[in-house]
Amino acid sequence: MTLDFSYxxxxxxxxFGRDRAADLIASELERxxxxxxxxxxxxxxxxxxxxxxxxxxxxxxxxxxxVRMHVPNAVAxxxxxxxxxxxxxxxxxxxxxxxxxxxxxVALTSGLPIVAVPTTYAGSEMTPVWGLTTDARKETxxxxxxxxxxxxxxxxxxxxxxAGMAVASGLNAMAHCVEAFWGPGANPVTxxxxxxxxxxxxxxxxxxxxxxxxxxxxxxxxxxLYGAYLAGSSFAVAGSGLHHKICHAxxxxxxxxxxxxxxxxxxxxxxxxxPALGASDAQAMAQALDADDAVTGLRRLxxxxxxxxxxxxxxxxxxxxxxxxxxxxARLPIPNPRPVxxxxxxxxxxxxYGPEA
Ligand code: NAD
Numbered sequence: 001m002t003l004d005f006s007y008x009x010x011x012x013x014x015x016f017g018r019d020r021a022a023d024l025i026a027s028e029l030e031r032x033x034x035x036x037x038x039x040x041x042x043x044x045x046x047x048x049x050x051x052x053x054x055x056x057x058x059x060x061x062x063x064x065x066x067v068r069m070h071v072p073n074a075v076a077x078x079x080x081x082x083x084x085x086x087x088x089x090x091x092x093x094x095x096x097x098x099x100x101x102x103x104x105x106v107a108l109t110s111g112l113p114i115v116a117v118p119t120t121y122a123g124s125e126m127t128p129v130w131g132l133t134t135d136a137r138k139e140t141x142x143x144x145x146x147x148x149x150x151x152x153x154x155x156x157x158x159x160x161x162x163a164g165m166a167v168a169s170g171l172n173a174m175a176h177c178v179e180a181f182w183g184p185g186a187n188p189v190t191x192x193x194x195x196x197x198x199x200x201x202x203x204x205x206x207x208x209x210x211x212x213x214x215x216x217x218x219x220x221x222x223x224x225l226y227g228a229y230l231a232g233s234s235f236a237v238a239g240s241g242l243h244h245k246i247c248h249a250x251x252x253x254x255x256x257x258x259x260x261x262x263x264x265x266x267x268x269x270x271x272x273x274x275p276a277l278g279a280s281d282a283q284a285m286a287q288a289l290d291a292d293d294a295v296t297g298l299r300r301l302x303x304x305x306x307x308x309x310x311x312x313x314x315x316x317x318x319x320x321x322x323x324x325x326x327x328x329x330a331r332l333p334i335p336n337p338r339p340v341x342x343x344x345x346x347x348x349x350x351x352x353y354g355p356e357a
Pocket of ligand 1: 042044045069070071095096097098099101119120121122123124125127128129130131157158159160161162165169172258259
């Protein structure tokens, strides 16, 4: 086998353990020497954050709970002001991707280190990517200052996700793994991690969907969150391709729910790209999905876990579908394993819209 690649590993530490979040938060703050921390947790995450930080209350100088999805500029400004006026020396985020994103936008301008405690499978905690929304336009960028210094993964925290959100968020992680096979920075190491992530996510999502209980449910949740970690870390290095560009365009223009949009679009982009995958990638993806080919394997998984399947059911109108096709087509060329034409964009999005298109 001839190998020819480059791989830039990202810094950062991960501590993983069921029912360990409170202890791990304390030890990570101690290890980083953080004594004046701003806690970032959305309103829905406040009770959990309070419980997990009971033992480190003397290190928390202020709490920011004004989290909103896609980090509106006004939220960014007030979070930054809160951290500055409290004289914070670090940030502790407890919550989903929106909460992590709020801590990141403070870190972007202040350089404060982040300890991130994710409660969804979004994977933002593993990436150096920030997002900010100004006048309904979402801007993203990459900066190592926003990559958390330490991440605490506790599967007991994600277990409380409602069923629909767990499926969508798990498939958001699946999209990170799949796209990690063909992103601009993809390499054999990211593909290895992504394949392991696909296997772990599929096992965990099936366990959840089957109504597993006790040890089986706990093992499934461990697998799911471990898969989400592998998804975030492989995607962080491989970078975003056609799938993320489509979801980003639709989410930004029509305020569609983030995780659900990824879930619906993924099988259609995979079906488009599958014929152009290299033999070893196609085989690795298929094996991870326990099928002869990746497209079939992903579709079987979707059926098993009752995944959302159309953009129409997410509330996209037919007029918005046409507008969305135009927005994505205007962003071509997009680097991809096979060339993408405006007609291809229309075909992918029309299929994702569902039979009413
Ligand atoms: P979210 O953070 O908006 O959370 C969705 C809802 O679930 C919220 O109401 C939240 O309170 C609730 N919730 C979170 N954890 C819960 C739990 N354990 N139990 C019950 N309810 C819970 O959703 P998300 O999908 O995690 O994040 C989406 C955002 O993250 C988007 O803005 C997206 O752009 C961003 N994101 C960024 C990156 C990156 O690399 N920068 C990667 C992925 C996602």
